[in-house]
Amino acid sequence: MEVDVKMTEVKSYSKLGEALAKGDFILTGELEPEKTCDLSHTIEEAKQIAPYVIAANVTDSPLGIVTINSMAATHLIQKATGLECVWQMTVRDVNKLGIAGMIMGAQALGIHNILSLTGDHTALGDMAESKPVFDLDSATLIKLVREMVDKGSINGYEIEDPPKLHVGGAANPNSEPMGPEILKIGRKAEAGCEFIQTQVVYDIDRTIEFLTGIRKYKVPILLGIFPMKSYGIAKGFDTFVPGVSVPKEILAKWKSVKKDVTDKKQKKELYDQYNYELFKPFVSELRKKNLIDGIHCMAVHYPRIFPKLKDIIGA
Amino acid sequence: MVVITTKKPEEEVFEALNNFKVKNVLVVSCGVCAALCQTGGSEGAEEWSAKLKERGFNVTNAIVSDDVCDNRVMKKDLRVIDEDVKKSDAILTLACGLGVQSIITVLSKTHPKIPVFTANNTEFIGETERIGRFYMRCQGCGQCLLNETGGICPITTCAKALMNGPCGGMVDGKCEVGNYEKDCGWVLIYNRLKELGRLDLFAKLRDPLDWSDIGHQREVVWR
Numbered sequence: 379m380e381v382d383v384k385m386t387e388v389k390s391y392s393k394l395g396e397a398l399a400k401g402d403f404i405l406t407g408e409l410e411p412e413k414t415c416d417l418s419h420t421i422e423e424a425k426q427i428a429p430y431v432i433a434a435n436v437t438d439s440p441l442g443i444v445t446i447n448s449m450a451a452t453h454l455i456q457k458a459t460g461l462e463c464v465w466q467m468t469v470r471d472v473n474k475l476g477i478a479g480m481i482m483g484a485q486a487l488g489i490h491n492i493l494s495l496t497g498d499h500t501a502l503g504d505m506a507e508s509k510p511v512f513d514l515d516s517a518t519l520i521k522l523v524r525e526m527v528d529k530g531s532i533n534g535y536e537i538e539d540p541p542k543l544h545v546g547g548a549a550n551p552n553s554e555p556m557g558p559e560i561l562k563i564g565r566k567a568e569a570g571c572e573f574i575q576t577q578v579v580y581d582i583d584r585t586i587e588f589l590t591g592i593r594k595y596k597v598p599i600l601l602g603i604f605p606m607k608s609y610g611i612a613k614g615f616d617t618f619v620p621g622v623s624v625p626k627e628i629l630a631k632w633k634s635v636k637k638d639v640t641d642k643k644q645k646k647e648l649y650d651q652y653n654y655e656l657f658k659p660f661v662s663e664l665r666k667k668n669l670i671d672g673i674h675c676m677a678v679h680y681p682r683i684f685p686k687l688k689d690i691i692g693a
Numbered sequence: 694m695v696v697i698t699t700k701k702p703e704e705e706v707f708e709a710l711n712n713f714k715v716k717n718v719l720v721v722s723c724g725v726c727a728a729l730c731q732t733g734g735s736e737g738a739e740e741w742s743a744k745l746k747e748r749g750f751n752v753t754n755a756i757v758s759d760d761v762c763d764n765r766v767m768k769k770d771l772r773v774i775d776e777d778v779k780k781s782d783a784i785l786t787l788a789c790g791l792g793v794q795s796i797i798t799v800l801s802k803t804h805p806k807i808p809v810f811t812a813n814n815t816e817f818i819g820e821t822e823r824i825g826r827f828y829m830r831c832q833g834c835g836q837c838l839l840n841e842t843g844g845i846c847p848i849t850t851c852a853k854a855l856m857n858g859p860c861g862g863m864v865d866g867k868c869e870v871g872n873y874e875k876d877c878g879w880v881l882i883y884n885r886l887k888e889l890g891r892l893d894l895f896a897k898l899r900d901p902l903d904w905s906d907i908g909h910q911r912e913v914v915w916r
Contacts, residue, residue, distance in 0.1 A: 474901060496853060496860040496861060499869060499870045502870065512854055513902075515857045515858070515860075516860070517857040518857065548861060552864075553861075553863065554864070554865050555866060558859050558863075558879055558895065561895050562858070565857050568898045620862045621862065621863065621864050
């Protein structure tokens with residue numbers, strides 16, 4: 379099946395936007411600022427992955443656990459490293475009015491990519507008593523961004539110097555049932571979504587089914603992958619991230635490295651090797667079927683895998 | 694329609710009364726919604742009268758009213774026992790939050806200095822499965838979507854009240870909030886619309902709720 383999903387939008391406001399417009403196979407990374415005002419660790423990680431990715435996402439209090447504000451972190455990381463970022467913005471904590479103001483603020487701070495997310499519910503996090511906002515949702519935030527950028531207005535009111543951002547959305551191939559999730563991606567496409575980043579997925583058949591289902595919306599798709607740095611990370615990901623489960627046989631394989639290999643260097647090499655063996659055929663098959671336009675690698679705190687990704691994704 | 698209430702911890706109620714140095718208490722219990730929720734009715738009136746006496750309060754009277762929230766009913770019922778109202782330092786209502794405010798409104802001219810307290814917490818507008826099983830199914834958003842969502846309300850059945858769900862927190866049709874025990878509202882809507890052969894309605898991109906009128910004091914006044 380040949381589907382041309384290159385963006386028809388000529389204007390590009392960022393390297394990511396430009397690459398999407400050109401139809402390049404894209405590799406993006408992810409940075410996860412923590413509960414600290416000192417971003418030096420994240421900045422260091424950003425420097426390490428910068429040569430290998432076109433941009434990196436900066437997360438917005440994932441799992442509802444409060445971290446440093448994602449817009450501030452995005453700006454500071456970009457400023458310190460020159461690495462272009464994708465500002466993750468959830469609709470969980472700020473109302474429409476507040477988000478519109480933040481979008482203008484982002485432009486003023488030199489942020490030109492935003493990923494629209496619902497966000498994990500406040501009740502799941504470490505400030506559960508906080509009021510959940512959800513004034514917008516992940517589709518209507520996309521619509522808001524596109525109105526501000528393309529029409530230069532908010533609710534019909536003109537913005538003197540409008541923002542220039544590209545907006546993406548998320549998709550979850552693990553979604554069961556799958557039907558509602560596919561139709562939801564259709565809504566995001568209608569709202570003006572410029573790229574889709576998928577949640578991490580390990581089941582190839584399910585992935586093919588899902589991606590085939592959303593391909594008709596003609597939005598470039600970045601497949602979410604999560605090379606696992608250690609057994610602990612794999613187990614934690616499996617346990618705590620809503621909607622994601624790591625297959626038992628993979629967990630067992632990672633567990634065996636933890637249990638059976640004592641030499642630290644050898645352990646690292648083996649984890650890297652297993653990630654290579656896991657993702658190489660996975661990505662290759664999806665590329666062969668023309669179902670993806672790039673990879674979004676969420677391996678936070680695992681910068682050493684990034685030099686190897688080029689080989690894994692065959693870019 | 695029932696306004697669902699639950700009992701406040703007793704100590705919280707006594708603390709409120711003591712804080713106002715109350716001695717003589719009139720108990721006004723709701724005979725409708727609160728009776729159904731077992732937070733009012735005649736049983737509640739008896740229970741609270743006994744508790745108050747046990748703690749040394751004097752109960753001037755305890756009445757059960759059909760509609761504590763209806764100013765007209767309350768006016769009539771309180772007029773009948775006006776002598777007891779006069780003897781009371783406070784009124785304790787076993788009703789929803791409307792009960793307290795209705796009594797204050799009704800007594801605003803005749804007894805403006807009598808404080809009114811509640812023994813309950815008001816939870817939500819609820820659907821009743823049976824006594825002891827009540828579910829929030831409407832938040833009174835003033836922009837009812839039910840005609841487009843197969844009769845299932847996303848504002849109340851989706852934990853995030855999303856207009857365009859489901860979100861990534863749905864796993865096997867269940868919601869991330871509450872340890873995946875509750876159904877995802879948007880999957881319920883999907884299944885219902887599928888059954889009705891109207892998934893085109895599910896695919897529709899919906900704008901956010903308009904809060905310009907519902908985000909502040911609300912009233913329906915047509916005469």
